[in-house]
Amino acid sequence: MEKNMESESPTRTQVKEIKKTCEACPSQWDGKSVDGERVYIRYRWGYLAVYLGEEFEKQIFGAQLGGDWHGVLETTTMMRFTSTVLDWTGCQMDEKFVVANM
DSSP, X not given: OEEEEOOXXXXXXXXXXXXXXXSBSSEEEEEEETTSOEEEEEEETTEEEEEESTTOOEEEEEXXXXXXXXXXXXXXHHHHHHTTTEEOTTOEEOGGGOOOOO
């Protein structure tokens, strides 16, 4: 796995709530931080990216995890890879996509 960019955030952003809005091609999640900032996460073409801001102004994470045709990622896998920039402690998840025993 090749990491394409380093974290630009000196501290992790604490996620308050997250909802998986698409299962595949891309797998994506939309949520809010405890500060009310939008958190958008997307996995497409094998690339996992985390953006902050209403218009995705700031990309704080990016990593090539799979091949060009990969677009499916489990929530637990996404959380593991993004834990360097996102704090998932106490995050509320959409009931349809609740992840137990992280």
